[in-house]
Amino acid sequence: MDLSTVRTIDGGAVRVVVDAMGGDHAPLEIVTGTLAWARKHPADTILLVGLPDAIDRAAGGPLPRNVEVVAASEVVEMDESPALALKNKKDSSIMVAMDLIKQGRGDALVTAGHSGAGMAAAVLRLGRLPGVDRPALAVQMITETGPFVLLDIGANVDATGNNLYQYAHMGSLYAERVLGVKNPRIALLSIGEEKGKGDLAIQQATQMLDEDGTLNFVGNVEGRDLVKHKTDVAVCDAVVGNVTMKFFEGLAGFIFDLWRSEFKRGIRGPIGYVFMRAGVGRIRSTFDYERMGASPLLGVKGMVLITHGSAKRRMIEFAVEAGATAARAHIPELIAEEFRGQARKPKG
16 A cells, blocks of 8 residues: 555554564564554554564564554464364464454554455454445555556455446545545456456446446456556456566566666676666665555455565565554545445346
8 A cells, every 4th residue: 555645534543453473474574564663653552463472582672662462372374274274263363363453452453464364354353344245455556647556456266247346336435535536447457448348247347337327437457558557446356456466566576687687787787877776766666565565455344454475574564554544544434434325236
């Protein structure tokens, strides 16, 4: 989430719950990044959830006054089945963290743990907002003229036409109420730009959005046109969305690796770098995906953000900041307000 675009509703103190045991590098990187953020924001509160001894070792010293450890005796490993893990590990860090949100003890939850377990725990413990069939993970993607919203990137691999239709509404609301985009353009990410071209779900969603008429639906967008900012919200199922997001990230890294190799080549490379260093730095900052922090799970009764399982301390610090900012923006309340009293489930 690009924090510079989020419009906060109030600037009051917030309580961010962090799953200290989730992620490939937990708990050391999770705890280190979280504590770095906590020290910079003494007015806000952090609830670190996990094995107390492991958290203490990772902290390496006294915790800041605004950090509290909440004990959890179990951990959902990254290779576990989400359904079995949540069934057999009632006291896992992700379940305990989710209960804190449900009980009102936290305003946002951040996890780098098993994304499937995180999403399943959110639906199981918090529940879906009224009118929402399935939640969706959203992310902001970079273009030269500003970010666009891409969803779903991981919540549902078998989305129906009606699911895509609802993602379009949630994505439109997110872009309008949180990013400040007036009348955001909505498009379905597909294999051709012609409206209706794609699989059955895309065809069904196209018909629903056309019949609805309340959104600024512009039809389809192709992958090559995403960087041209032809839409403000790109809607797709989780497989397409996740592959698209990770391809963007991988391509950016590949390009910078090529530049690094060229700048080391011969005598002219290092000289060329001297002249291009400022520009390369600006481009690198633009494509710094770690600054996006975490992806909000839209459609559940609470603010849940899921970040990369490979996240290290720098990305975790950004993720906690994203959680605090999202909590201040009251995103779930905005979605509930939008869906309340409206028929979001067309027949067919």
